[in-house]
Amino acid sequence: xxxxxxxxxxxxxxxxxxxxxxxxxxxxxxxxxxxxxxxxxxxxxxxxxxxxxxxxxxxxxxxxxxxxxxxxxxxxxxxxxxxxxxxxxxxxxxxxxxxxxxxxxxxxxxxxxxxxxxxxxxxxxxxxxxxxxxxxxxxxxxxxxxxxxxxxxxxxxxx
Amino acid sequence: xxxxxxxxxxxxxxxxxxxxxxxxxxxxxxxxxxxxxxxxxxxxxxxxxxxxxxxxxxxxxxxxxxxxxxxxxxxxxxxxxxxxxxxxxxxxxxxxxxxxxxxxxxxxxxxxxxxxxxxxxxxxxxxxxxxxxxxxxxxxxxxxxxxxxxxxxxxxxxx
Numbered sequence: 001x002x003x004x005x006x007x008x009x010x011x012x013x014x015x016x017x018x019x020x021x022x023x024x025x026x027x028x029x030x031x032x033x034x035x036x037x038x039x040x041x042x043x044x045x046x047x048x049x050x051x052x053x054x055x056x057x058x059x060x061x062x063x064x065x066x067x068x069x070x071x072x073x074x075x076x077x078x079x080x081x082x083x084x085x086x087x088x089x090x091x092x093x094x095x096x097x098x099x100x101x102x103x104x105x106x107x108x109x110x111x112x113x114x115x116x117x118x119x120x121x122x123x124x125x126x127x128x129x130x131x132x133x134x135x136x137x138x139x140x141x142x143x144x145x146x147x148x149x150x151x152x153x154x155x156x157x158x159x
Numbered sequence: 160x161x162x163x164x165x166x167x168x169x170x171x172x173x174x175x176x177x178x179x180x181x182x183x184x185x186x187x188x189x190x191x192x193x194x195x196x197x198x199x200x201x202x203x204x205x206x207x208x209x210x211x212x213x214x215x216x217x218x219x220x221x222x223x224x225x226x227x228x229x230x231x232x233x234x235x236x237x238x239x240x241x242x243x244x245x246x247x248x249x250x251x252x253x254x255x256x257x258x259x260x261x262x263x264x265x266x267x268x269x270x271x272x273x274x275x276x277x278x279x280x281x282x283x284x285x286x287x288x289x290x291x292x293x294x295x296x297x298x299x300x301x302x303x304x305x306x307x308x309x310x311x312x313x314x315x316x317x318x
Contacts, residue, residue, distance in 0.1 A: 031214055
C-alpha cells in the first residue's frame with residue numbers, strides 16, 4: 001500500500017468513526033427521550049462512553065489526515081475552496097458537538113446524583129433535562145454539519 | 160498517480176454518496192448495538208441486561224437494516240456507473256466488498272432475529288443470561304469486523 005492509500009484509509013476510517021458517534025448519540029437521544037427514572041437514564045448514558053471515544057479520535061483523525069492528503073495529493077491544496085469549507089464545517093461541528101455534550105452531560109450528572117441519593121422515583125426535573133430542546137437542536141446542528149462535510153468531500157465543489 | 164486516483168466523473172458522485180453514507184450509518188448502528196450488547200452481556204440478566212438488549216435490537220432493526228439497504232443500492236448503482244460488469248476479471252477489492260456485503264447481510268438478519276428473541280427472553284421476570292442475546296452480540300461483532308475490512312478494501316483497493 002502506498003502512502004496515499006494509507007492516508008485515504010485512515011481519513012475515511014476517521015470519518016466512519018465520526019458518523020458512528022453521531023448515530024450512537026442520535027439513538028441515545030431517542031432512547032432517553034421519554035425516561036424520567038434516574039436509574040434508566042444513568043443506564044442509557046453508559047452507552048455514550050463509546051461515542052465520546054469515537055468522536056474524539058475520529059474528529060482529530062479526519063482533520064489531520066484530511067489536511068495531510070490535501071498536501072500530499074497533486075492538484076489539491078489546503079487553500080482550495082472545498083478544503084477550506086471542510087475545515088470551517090469541522091469547527092462548526094465541534095462547536096455544536098461541544099454544546100450538545102454539555103447539555104446532555106448535565107442530564108447524566110443529575111441522574112447520577114439522584115441515583116446516588118437513593119432516589120429512583122420518576123423526576124420531572126430529569127425529564128425536562130433529557131428533553132431539553134437546546135440539546136436536540138445542537139445535536140441536529142452537529143449532524144447537519146457532518147452531512148455537509150460529507151457532501152463537500154464527495155462532490156468537491158470547485159475542484 | 161495520486162491525482163488520477165482522486166478524480167472521478169461527477170455523475171458517479173450521487174451513487175458514491177448513497178453507498179458511503181449508507182455504509183457509515185450501518186457501521187454506526189453496529190457500533191451502537193455492539194456497545195449495548197456488551198453492556199447487556201456484562202450484566203448477565205435482570206432489568207439492565209434487558210434494557211441494553213432491547214436497545215441493541217431496535218438499533219439493528221430500525222437503523223442498521225435501512226442503512227444496509229441504502230449502502231447496497233448505492234453499491235449496485237455505482238457498479239453499473241463504473242461498468243464493472245463489462246470487465247472480464249473484477250479486481251480483488253470489489254470481490255471483498257461483495258463477499259462482506261452479502262455474507263454480512265445474512266449475519267445481520269440473523270443477528271436482528273436473535274437480538275429480538277434474546278431481548279424478549281431477558282425482559283421476562285427473573286430471567287438469567289440469554290444465549291440468544293449473547294449469540295446476537297457475537298454475530299454483530301463479526302459483521303462489524305467484516306465491514307471494517309470492507310472499508311479498508313474499498314479505500315486502499317488492494318489488487
